[in-house]
Amino acid sequence: MMTSHEIREKFLSYFESKGHTRVDSSSLIPQNDPTLLFTNAGMNQFKDVFLGLKSLPYSRAVTCQKCVRAGGKHNDLESVGKTARHHTFFEMLGNFSFGDYFKKEAIEYAWEFLTDVLKLPKEQLWVSVFEEDEEAFELWQAYIPADRIVRLGEKDNFWSMGDTGPCGPCSEIYIDRGEEHSCNAKECALGKCDCDRWRELWNLVFMQYSRDENGTMTPLPKPSIDTGMGLERIATVMQDVYSNYDTDLLRPIITFLESMTGKKYKGGEEGFPFRVIADHSRAITFLISDGVLPGNEGRNYVLRRIIRRAARYGKELNLNEPFLYKIVPQVVSLMKDAYPELEKNITYIQKIVKSEEERFLETLSDGLKILYENIERLSKENKREIPGRTAFMLYDTYGFPIDLTCDIAEENGMSVDIKTFEQLMTKQREKAKAARKEMYEVDEFFKIIAHLPSSVFVGYDTFESSSSVQFILSGNEPVKACNNKVKDIILVLDKTPFYAESGGQVGDTGIIEGKDFLFRVTETHKTPDGKIYHIGKIEKGNINVGDTVLARINVERRQSISRNHSATHLLHRALKEVLGEHVNQAGSLVDEHRLRFDFSHFSGLTPDEILQVEMKVNNAILKNLPANIHWTTLHEAQEQGAVALFGEKYQERVRMVCFGDYSKELCGGTHVKSSSEIGLFKIVSENSIGSGLRRIEAVCGFNLMQYLYDNLEILNETAQLLKAYPNEITQKIQELQEKIRSQAREIDSLKQQVINSEVVEILKNAKCVNNINVISAKTESKDIDDLRKMCDMLKQKIKTGIVALGSCNDDKVSFVVAVTDDLTKKGYHAGKIIKNIAQIAGGSGGGRPDFAQAGGKIPAKIDEALSSVSEIIMNI
Numbered sequence: 001m002m003t004s005h006e007i008r009e010k011f012l013s014y015f016e017s018k019g020h021t022r023v024d025s026s027s028l029i030p031q032n033d034p035t036l037l038f039t040n041a042g043m044n045q046f047k048d049v050f051l052g053l054k055s056l057p058y059s060r061a062v063t064c065q066k067c068v069r070a071g072g073k074h075n076d077l078e079s080v081g082k083t084a085r086h087h088t089f090f091e092m093l094g095n096f097s098f099g100d101y102f103k104k105e106a107i108e109y110a111w112e113f114l115t116d117v118l119k120l121p122k123e124q125l126w127v128s129v130f131e132e133d134e135e136a137f138e139l140w141q142a143y144i145p146a147d148r149i150v151r152l153g154e155k156d157n158f159w160s161m162g163d164t165g166p167c168g169p170c171s172e173i174y175i176d177r178g179e180e181h182s183c184n185a186k187e188c189a190l191g192k193c194d195c196d197r198w199r200e201l202w203n204l205v206f207m208q209y210s211r212d213e214n215g216t217m218t219p220l221p222k223p224s225i226d227t228g229m230g231l232e233r234i235a236t237v238m239q240d241v242y243s244n245y246d247t248d249l250l251r252p253i254i255t256f257l258e259s260m261t262g263k264k265y266k267g268g269e270e271g272f273p274f275r276v277i278a279d280h281s282r283a284i285t286f287l288i289s290d291g292v293l294p295g296n297e298g299r300n301y302v303l304r305r306i307i308r309r310a311a312r313y314g315k316e317l318n319l320n321e322p323f324l325y326k327i328v329p330q331v332v333s334l335m336k337d338a339y340p341e342l343e344k345n346i347t348y349i350q351k352i353v354k355s356e357e358e359r360f361l362e363t364l365s366d367g368l369k370i371l372y373e374n375i376e377r378l379s380k381e382n383k384r385e386i387p388g389r390t391a392f393m394l395y396d397t398y399g400f401p402i403d404l405t406c407d408i409a410e411e412n413g414m415s416v417d418i419k420t421f422e423q424l425m426t427k428q429r430e431k432a433k434a435a436r437k438e439m440y441e442v443d444e445f446f447k448i449i450a451h452l453p454s455s456v457f458v459g460y461d462t463f464e465s466s467s468s469v470q471f472i473l474s475g476n477e478p479v480k481a482c483n484n485k486v487k488d489i490i491l492v493l494d495k496t497p498f499y500a501e502s503g504g505q506v507g508d509t510g511i512i513e514g515k516d517f518l519f520r521v522t523e524t525h526k527t528p529d530g531k532i533y534h535i536g537k538i539e540k541g542n543i544n545v546g547d548t549v550l551a552r553i554n555v556e557r558r559q560s561i562s563r564n565h566s567a568t569h570l571l572h573r574a575l576k577e578v579l580g581e582h583v584n585q586a587g588s589l590v591d592e593h594r595l596r597f598d599f600s601h602f603s604g605l606t607p608d609e610i611l612q613v614e615m616k617v618n619n620a621i622l623k624n625l626p627a628n629i630h631w632t633t634l635h636e637a638q639e640q641g642a643v644a645l646f647g648e649k650y651q652e653r654v655r656m657v658c659f660g661d662y663s664k665e666l667c668g669g670t671h672v673k674s675s676s677e678i679g680l681f682k683i684v685s686e687n688s689i690g691s692g693l694r695r696i697e698a699v700c701g702f703n704l705m706q707y708l709y710d711n712l713e714i715l716n717e718t719a720q721l722l723k724a725y726p727n728e729i730t731q732k733i734q735e736l737q738e739k740i741r742s743q744a745r746e747i748d749s750l751k752q753q754v755i756n757s758e759v760v761e762i763l764k765n766a767k768c769v770n771n772i773n774v775i776s777a778k779t780e781s782k783d784i785d786d787l788r789k790m791c792d793m794l795k796q797k798i799k800t801g802i803v804a805l806g807s808c809n810d811d812k813v814s815f816v817v818a819v820t821d822d823l824t825k826k827g828y829h830a831g832k833i834i835k836n837i838a839q840i841a842g843g844s845g846g847g848r849p850d851f852a853q854a855g856g857k858i859p860a861k862i863d864e865a866l867s868s869v870s871e872i873i874m875n876i
Helices: 004-017 042-050 103-117 134-140 231-238 251-261 269-289 298-315 324-335 346-380 388-398 402-411 418-435 444-448 555-579 607-622 634-639 701-722 726-763 784-798 830-840 859-867 869-874
Strands: 060-068 089-097 125-130 149-152 158-160 165-176 198-211 217-230 464-474 477-479 481-483 489-493 510-513 518-526 532-540 542-544 548-553 585-590 595-600 627-633 653-659 663-666 681-690 693-700 767-769 772-778 802-809 812-819 844-847 851-856
Touching: 004 060, 004 089, 004 103, 004 231, 042 060, 042 089, 042 217, 060 269, 089 103, 089 231, 089 269, 103 134, 103 165, 103 198, 103 217, 125 134, 134 149, 134 165, 158 198, 165 217, 198 231, 217 231, 251 269, 251 324, 269 298, 269 324, 269 346, 298 324, 298 346, 324 346, 346 388, 346 402, 388 402, 388 418, 402 418, 464 481, 464 542, 548 555, 555 585, 555 595, 555 607, 555 653, 555 663, 555 681, 555 693, 555 701, 607 681, 627 634, 634 653, 634 663, 681 701, 693 701, 701 726, 726 772, 726 784, 767 869, 772 784, 772 859, 772 869, 784 802, 784 812, 784 851, 802 830, 802 859, 802 869, 812 830, 812 859, 830 844, 830 851, 830 859, 830 869, 851 859, 859 869
Parallel strands: 125 149, 772 802
Antiparallel strands: 060 089, 089 217, 125 165, 158 165, 165 198, 198 217, 464 477, 464 489, 464 548, 481 542, 489 532, 510 518, 510 548, 518 532, 585 595, 595 693, 627 653, 653 663, 681 693, 767 772, 802 812, 812 851, 844 851
């Protein structure tokens, strides 16, 4: 027996002994990859390396990567709980070579780890190779007989990153679990069936080609290795259990569920809810810890779906109150050694989960009500099928699971139009797909300048530099020289003081000038592999590759940006102190005018909380805290308590920005020398930008002065309008409000007197039609509320009868009709009566049996419309 923790550590340690750098798992939120909702494989964080867009200080790496497959192309959500090995969340062990070793070493390491370290029986191991990969077939025969090496086709044993780009054959290692696990297939054999006798353990990808748009494959100059072995799967083998759910990664969660429900877990169909909840609780915990929050779009919607699916199956275990949040500590306890960030975020995760569970219970109640109303209506119409559109509406709007709709339908002797439901689901997926960038497109510009060395950024220490022009892009064409007739120019220098847009901070602007030219920089950006490029226009002269230039940024703008950036660090710390440590930055925008800071929190800030945050930030500013900025290792920075941002991927060497002992963050942006340079700080707005996400906008420095000047001007103008001093404005407004309220009461009293008088006159013209008291009259009241009020008064006066009133207001006509309760029981319906009246005046309307209102477009027809009431009643 070997615990999962031991397996994980043995894997990482083994490959470290083979010269691999241990790299931490990246976030479940992919960085710079629009094709993925979630990180779903170990190679995701190295994608730019394989594509040649980025280089690393090491050529071998080993990871244990947390993964989620619950959305997009790779989606195992619906299979979870039905099989022994599918999960939404799982861990992928992987070793990687970036142009270093290749097939021989990859095969050797895999075999040695499985047989020497894990001590798996060699005679039970099988291998598959790509049918055309003779090299792999030959290499494997040094370890395993040829009759246990199976050749498979492209579908099974050829891997590619996309339609174009890096690709290559792969080799998978299986363990034969014995004949007792055989299926009923005619031939139970590797490659012939997909039963659990042949348990796939490890996939070795040999990345050796680059495929172009025509399908032509060219050998890569530096072939690479990408491998993946699911921790849950290897744990089943090492712990001698059949299902992943029986390993020490998931069984303790099921045991906790047993104690919570008083029910015993069993395999097969009965254990399905236990497995779903155990799996989903891990995905929920990790996703929220990595910064994903329940919502209505993208990965946020997937998380909401996972939570609601787990809550739905909780009902099958008689868990009718929020319960998932209680499982979170169990997940954290099992996983905190490998992922210590979970323990720090546990309270925050629980609050988010509980809030979402409570919301789902409300929507579930609403969905049940709507579903039962539809079933009742369909039964009266002798229909036995719930329309697909209804099922889709319940699912899409209320998060009501389709399987629950089907179950309730079956209980009531009905079926569901699944075909239409699936068609609507397909349309929704296609719409979402169209809104999402599907292909990972490498900008052609990155390829064009791939040969250039990374730019040297000198802008932390200086605002200008003597540099050399390395590259010029005119339009879409690289050129050796360029003049001011061309509009859009990109320049790359060997070194630059211009900060490239990154981490929420906008890029620098300024000028690049030489002996005979001046280039105005309007934007500064950088490629994934660190090359800084300047976008702008030539204002005079000609630029040549190789020219020596003076690159000078807009200093005043940079300083303003730096003030705002430094203020975000102080704001982040203050929010944690006032609201709690669960607060984490979820995004930011820092420019020369303001700062915008997005953060995780589940409720709006009170005025007192905003004031506390402002006071803490300004207190830190006035203490003149020195900015201590230095490079260190990621481990050392974390040991010192530096804040790392959710979803951000850091290199081993990181830049730590400290303001005294108050704020410590990992950051690559530009900052002030001391906190007092920020000036003062003021929050100008705070609002929600999504479920569990808030946004603060603030100003500081000269921007705060301008903000105060603008508001003082408004204050003085208001004082002049009120003919008061600024300090008397509040009192003056209160006096005016009381005066307005008094006048409103007086107007209401006068209007009521007019209405009372008009009601008396209208009553005199009451008629008897079919033994029914009927009042039909045009009134002077223009307001629809006054019409309603008069209608109610007349209804009370006549006790029994029908009242119809109308009025004109400019080119619009308004009608109201009221029917006493005794007459509604006899079939008189206000909504039907008013519909006929309004049609005469060119309008329409409707309402309840006892009251209705309508509008019309032809004022000249109002008398004719009201005169028709008696005839309408006679024909009912």
